[in-house]
Amino acid sequence: xxxxxxxxxxxxxxxxxxxxxxxxxxxxxxxxxxxxxxxxxxxxxxxxxxxxxxxxxxxxxxxxxxxxxxxxxxxxxxxxxxxxxxxxxxxxxxxxxxxxxxxxxxxxxxxxxxxxxxxxxxxxxxxxxxxxxxxxxxxxxxxxxxxxxxxxxxxxxxxxxxxxxxxxxxxxxxxxxxxxxxxxx
Ligand SMILES: Cc1cc2nc3c(=O)[nH]c(=O)nc-3n(C[C@H](O)[C@H](O)[C@H](O)COP(=O)(O)O)c2cc1C
Numbered sequence: 699x700x701x702x703x704x705x706x707x708x709x710x711x712x713x714x715x716x717x718x719x720x721x722x723x724x725x726x727x728x729x730x731x732x733x734x735x736x737x738x739x740x741x742x743x744x745x746x747x748x749x750x751x752x753x754x755x756x757x758x759x760x761x762x763x764x765x766x767x768x769x770x771x772x773x774x775x776x777x778x779x780x781x782x783x784x785x786x787x788x789x790x791x792x793x794x795x796x797x798x799x800x801x802x803x804x805x806x807x808x809x810x811x812x813x814x815x816x817x818x819x820x821x822x823x824x825x826x827x828x829x830x831x832x833x834x835x836x837x838x839x840x841x842x843x844x845x846x847x848x849x850x851x852x853x854x855x856x857x858x859x860x861x862x863x864x865x866x867x868x869x870x871x872x873x874x875x876x877x878x879x880x881x882x883x
Pocket of ligand 1 (some may be wrong): 711712713770826828
C-alpha cells in the first residue's frame with residue numbers, strides 16, 4: 699500500500715533541536731497557540747489544562763531555563779518560548795472548582811497536539827520534552843497541589859538540519875479490527 703495521505707503539516711512536523719535565536723514569539727502568535735489549545739475537546743468540557751509561558755529574554759524564561767535537564771538545556775533555551783503544561787489531578791478548593799476527570803492527562807495531550815498543529819500552521823516548530831525538574835517548576839511558579847506539572851514545549855522557528863529520518867511502527871502493529879493483534883488494513 700502507498701503511504702496514506704495526511705496533512706503536510708503532520709507529515710512534515712519534526713521535533714527540531716535547533717532554533718533561530720533571532721526569532722521572537724509575538725503576543726498575537728502566542729495567543730493563537732494558546733487559543734488552539736483552549737478549543738480542544740475534553741471530558742465533560744472539564745478543560746483540565748493550564749500553561750506556564752516564558753519568552754526568551756523575560757523573567758519567566760530566566761527562571762525556567764535552570765530547571766531544564768542538561769540534555770534539554772543544550773537546545774531548548776534558543777527557542778523563542780518555553781511552554782510548560784499542567785493537568786489537574788484533583789478538584790480544587792474553590793467554590794466553582796472544576797470537577798476532576800480521570801481523563802485529564804488525555805485531555806491535556808490533545809490540547810497540546812492542537813497547540814503544536816497551530817504552531818506548524820504559523821511556521822513554528824514545537825519540541826515537547828519531559829526532562830526537567832517538575833517539582834522545581836511547581837515551586838518556582840507556585841503551582842497549586844491539585845495541578846500536576848506535566849511536560850515542556852520549546853516553541854520557535856525551527857532549523858531543520860541533520861535530523862535523522864523519523865520512524866514509526868507500521869499501521870499493522872497499532873490498528874486492529876475485531877481482535878487485538880489482527881490488522882484492520
Ligand atoms: C511526552 C513527551 C516527552 C518527551 N520528552 C523528551 C525529552 O525529554 N527530550 C527530548 O529530546 N525529546 C523529548 N520528546 C520528543 C520525542 O523524543 C519525539 O517526539 C519522538 O522521538 C518522535 O520524533 P518527532 O517528534 O520528530 O516525530 C518528548 C515527546 C513527548 C510527546
